[in-house]
């Protein structure tokens with residue numbers, strides 16, 4: 001049985017990008033919905049799975065009053081960023097190798113590639129360290145990232161030697177293995193920037209065989225594909241456990257001495273921070289996370305994972321142990337790719353884990369408080385329950401939280 005099969009038939013499950021199933025303003029088939037008989041739905045209002053017709057048709061057609069529950073606001077038109085059927089699909093990229101940084105990124109490529117532009121060591125307070133990798137890509141202008149733990153996992157595109165670059169150029173990009181030594185002359189403050197004083201301490205990618213810089217990957221590494229959440233990671237929000245999850249993934253990878261967090265800039269399940277804040281206002285009115293997205297004319301989850309595929313491929317990982325509760329993420333990462341999720345490693349919310357283990361009373365984080373990114377509270381419980389009940393997330397709901 002696949003890792004995701006067990007959750008397919010869950011009652012109340014909402015498919016990703018679902019709009020038809022819940023949103024009272026979109027009807028796939030009028031015979032199955034309570035449309036008033038007097039209202040003959042114009043073709044332009046009918047919903048198609050392709051999402052192609054919304055942006056224009058909705059602007060032109062006012063909603064009949066009978067379709068608008070008095071408690072809801074008039075929905076805004078679907079964002080124009082949604083692909084329009086009249087726009088020709090971009091031609092496939094001519095670039096065949098992801099390890100060749102193109103001079104001008106072919107934005108909009110259907111099969112995106114990603115290449116690492118810089119990497120640097122990030123020491124952490126407990127004395128461990130990881131290498132942060134910054135990626136550019138052929139699909140968007142966002143800086144997606146990878147936190148890489150251990151020396152065995154290397155970026156092929158980073159290690160590739162660029163034409164006319166010097167050893168120092170490669171050191172600046174982070175295309176070395178080992179550790180850089182401080183070569184600044186202490187007495188006069190001059191930078192010894194030619195690298196000659198420090199060749200004993202690192203090896204620069206200088207051959208056409210960058211894999212020679214890394215030790216072989218001996219076991220299937222942990223991977224976390226994490227979507228940006230400003231509020232949960234930076235803003236101390238107790239509405240979600242995103243910060244806690246990021247910390248836990250990093251903790252586990254430090255403990256194993258190996259792993260990758262692919263950090264995707266798809267805030268708010270892909271709808272962006274401003275739209276997520278609007279969704280929070282709707283949640284404060286009582287709508288759940290899925291319904292709030294739908295009422296803003298977004299999909300329940302607008303994230304995509306081709307960028308994660310491209311980054312994992314660049315890092316030479318075709319097998320991972322994925323830290324997730326989300327079966328959709330597993331399906332999307334494996335889809336049309338060589339990448340295989342050989343194991344799903346659950347991410348049990350700390351507060352729910354404490355309840356399950358009978359430690360809830362010892363769990364000293366105050367209601368709604370965040371401490372070391374451990375979150376607890378009614379708002380979090382509600383958010384997590386919706387993920388389980390409507391988005392197929394594979395975590396048991398503890399009795400106390402139900």
Ligand SMILES: Nc1nc2c(ncn2[C@@H]2O[C@H](COP(=O)(O)OP(=O)(O)OP(=O)(O)O)[C@@H](O)[C@H]2O)c(=O)[nH]1
Pocket residue numbers: 225226227228229230239240242245266267268269270271276279280289293323324325326329347387393
């Ligand atoms: N639209 C919306 N996005 C949210 C909300 N809460 C968190 N997010 C975003 O959801 C993303 C994290 O997704 P989650 O559903 O928590 O987790 P997941 O990545 O699908 O699944 P796991 O791998 O199990 O963590 C981040 O981009 C957050 O910004 C919310 O209430 N509304």
